[in-house]
Amino acid sequence: MKKSENWVEDCNRLARTVRVHCLRMTHRGKSGHVGSMLSMAEILSVLYTRVLRVDPKRPKWAGRDRFVLSKGHGGCAVYAVLGELGFFPKRWFNGYYRDNGKLMGHISHHVPGVEFSTGSLGHGLPVAVGMALAARHAGKTHRVICLMSDGDCDEGSTWEAILFAAQHKLDNLTVIVDYNKVQALGYSKDVLDLEPFARKLEDCHWAVKEVDGHDVVALDEALSKLPFEQGKPSWLICHTVKGKGVSWMENTVSCHYGSVTDEELARALRELEVTQ
Amino acid sequence: MRTLFNKVLVDIAKKDKRIWMILADIGYGEIEPFRDAFPDRWFNCGVAEQNMTGVACGVAMEGNIAITYSIANFPTLRCLEQIRNDVCYHNANVKIVIIGGGLAYGPLGVSHQATEDIAIMRALPNMVVFCPCDFAEADAGVHAMIAHRGPFYYRCGYKKEPPVHKGKIAFQLGKAIQVRDGTDATIFFTGTIGNQVLPAAEALEKRGIHCRVVSLHTVKPIDRKAIVKAARETGAIITVEEHQLQGGLGSAVSEVLCDEGVMPKKFLRIGLPDVYVSKVGTHEWLLNEYGLSTPKIAASIRKLLQ
Structure with missing residues (x-):
């Protein structure tokens, strides 16, 4: 996929486009979770342009990499990427979260290109583990990548899967955490502190790396060499900012649920240097 | 099993x-x-x-x-x-x-x-x-x-349950299996409680009450035709399940009867009441305590059909 020499620019442009789509869709649908979408824009743009082997013309292609979004509340951002890549017509964006629309608030496998539906946290990783187990058993070389949130890591089921994946040395499995450090009711450190996050996972026998989750070069560098270590599942902690790209949303708890007003949309688009 | x-x-x-x-x-x-x-x-x-x-x-x-x-x-x-x-x-x-x-x-x-x-x-x-x-x-x-x-x-089931069916069965998912025929009532059951139900029907037979006994091994999708047919042909319907009464087999059968507008003359659901078991005892003992042993089932049906 490394076609363009200006891939960094292209990647950043796609991330910005994702942010714009998310703001417009959530504004139109009067829905929340926009902060959780904005924090993972670069992660998604790098994944879909540099890492994942997927084909918009053949969404069910057997050799595709499996991408499971466990933080299903951020599904709108995945829809934005999939629409941009041509998995479905971009006019579907108009129906996000609206009557008779095709895009429901939490990510749905009924949308072409979406591997699995989630929405209740702690579901993605166990399923991704099962997919990785089956792939290895069948001798398949596709990878399984699961994108999770801070809140996902509160769930007991996630830790059950962490133990299991390491026990079975699933090195075809990669977890990416959009570690924006804010959850529904507060800052993660005040709710359930995950720190020392990397050490916890290392102690659970995962290979761990940490990057700036808004630095597409750093993301690309980390994800270009999978697994991080043979015989271990890979865990990439992406340090991100909730609400990234919209100044008054950044690192706030309120942008988890709040929807975007007309005035806020106009201001946000100006900040993102969108003229129309 | x-x-x-x-x-x-x-x-x-x-x-x-x-x-x-x-x-x-x-x-x-x-x-x-x-x-x-x-x-x-x-x-x-x-x-x-x-x-x-x-x-x-x-x-x-x-x-x-x-x-x-x-x-x-x-x-x-x-x-x-x-x-x-x-x-x-x-x-x-x-x-x-x-x-x-x-x-x-x-x-x-x-x-x-x-x-x-x-x-x-x-x-x-x-x-x-x-x-x-x-x-x-x-x-x-x-x-x-x-x-x-x-x-x-x-x-x-968890143990060596005795057979309810005699010989080979014509099995199809979602299709009831009639264990014995009768004209006075139909007893529908699901699962291993059939081991208590069949002897109950045989005991009732000796008292002149002829019960059809039907296994509804598939509770979902349920065999609607068998339920409607039984209600029309035998008039009385009894359900027996080793399960609480809310939402189980009896509920499923009564939903079908109401949906189809077929009202049996008599209807009884036998199962566990709306409580958690507070008594200590073996499987068999608890079944009897909660009205699911052969004699208790037979007695409940006799009372219904009196």
Whole structure:
């Protein structure tokens, strides 16, 4: 996929486009979770342009990499990427979260290109583990990548899967955490502190790396060499900012649920240097 | 029945390489043949039922048939949201097998008594709910479970249950099996409680009450025709289940009768009351205490038909 020499620019442009789509869709649908979408824009743009082997013309292609979004509340951002890549017509964006629309608030496998539906946290990783187990058993070389949130890591089921994946040395499995450090009711450190996050996972026998989750070069560098270590599942902690790209949303708890007003949309688009 | 289940499953899995067993540290003394025959398709998730169900779903999403297996409520209630959101919503080919429904593990206490499972499982879209009464139904049911594409709940017996059916059965998923004929009433049952029901019907026969006895091994999808036919032909309908009365077999049968506008002259649901079991005792003893032994069932039916 490394076609363009200006891939960094292209990647950043796609991330910005994702942010714009998310703001417009959530504004139109009067829905929340926009902060959780904005924090993972670069992660998604790098994944879909540099890492994942997927084909918009053949969404069910057997050799595709499996991408499971466990933080299903951020599904709108995945829809934005999939629409941009041509998995479905971009006019579907108009129906996000609206009557008779095709895009429901939490990510749905009924949308072409979406591997699995989630929405209740702690579901993605166990399923991704099962997919990785089956792939290895069948001798398949596709990878399984699961994108999770801070809140996902509160769930007991996630830790059950962490133990299991390491026990079975699933090195075809990669977890990416959009570690924006804010959850529904507060800052993660005040709710359930995950720190020392990397050490916890290392102690659970995962290979761990940490990057700036808004630095597409750093993301690309980390994800270009999978697994991080043979015989271990890979865990990439992406340090991100909730609400990234919209100044008054950044690192706030309120942008988890709040929807975007007309005035806020106009201001946000100006900040993102969108003229129309 | 659990030994038979495991034997039949291993036999099928020899030919069908899609079959996996995903466990949560339960099944000692029963699951070893599968583990030894297919170690690469057998995984023990440890005491972690949510992960067991999620992993099974992921395995099934890749074209396999994943069986989760544990006792009583462990593979259903602890991981109910995984069953709903992951398995049923995606119509994944996951089979949930419990050993010992109802009061089977009686003296172990309430945690080990699966008394709401049928109601909860049958509320889930895409889920088949199956409760075999004896080895004949259990054997046929394993084959049907594997042949069926999609989520499947299999409520397996835990001991050497005596036969309810005499000889071979004409088995079809979703089709009731008549065990004996009668003209005064029809007793519908599901699962191993059939062992108490059939002798009750035979005892009533000696008192001149002729009961049809029908096994509704598949509670969902239920055999609507058999229910309507029985109500029209025998007038009285009784349901017997080793399960609480809310939402189980009796509820399912009464839903069909109301939907179809067929009102039996007499109707009785026999099952567990709306309480948790507070008494200590063996399976057989508890069945009697809660009105589900042969004499108690016979007495309830006689009273209804007086």
